[in-house]
Amino acid sequence: MNPRDYQLLQLRSEIPSAKISENMSSEEKFQNGTLRPIVKLQNDLLVEAFRNYITKHKNAFYELGLQKRISYIENTIQRDIKFRNSLKGMIIGQFTIEEYRTYIENSSALNKRMMNLVKQRIQDNIQLLERDMAYY
Helix, strand or coil: CCCHHHHHHHHCCCCCCCCCCCCCCCCHHHHHHHHHHHHCCCHHHHHHHHHHHHHHHCCCCHHHCHHHHHHHHHHHHHCCCCHHHHHHHHHHCCHHHHHHHHHHHCCCCCCCCHHHHHHHHHHHHHHCCHHCCCCC
């Protein structure tokens, strides 16, 4: 294993609830073994990127109620391809070489899983998106 891969793996926290078993599909194994730890590691960056997205789109997010904010997050991640690709880059950039090779074999299915995890992570942290919650 090269030094970069070793260091990337050392940064990730273990997620006890993200179990891996023999009878899982390869996509589910990749999701639990790679994507979940990376999304958790990148949490603050993902939230900050969404906060920046809100600002660049005239703060319309802040005028919405809670349910509409949740929908706004989902719609943004599904429909804004440029932003979606930016989020994917934040995750893919944390892959080891082996993980990247696995990813490119089935990127379409893994992208769906990745974006669902990112969407859920941002929605779960919706309180951090408030105007006065910017942390410096």
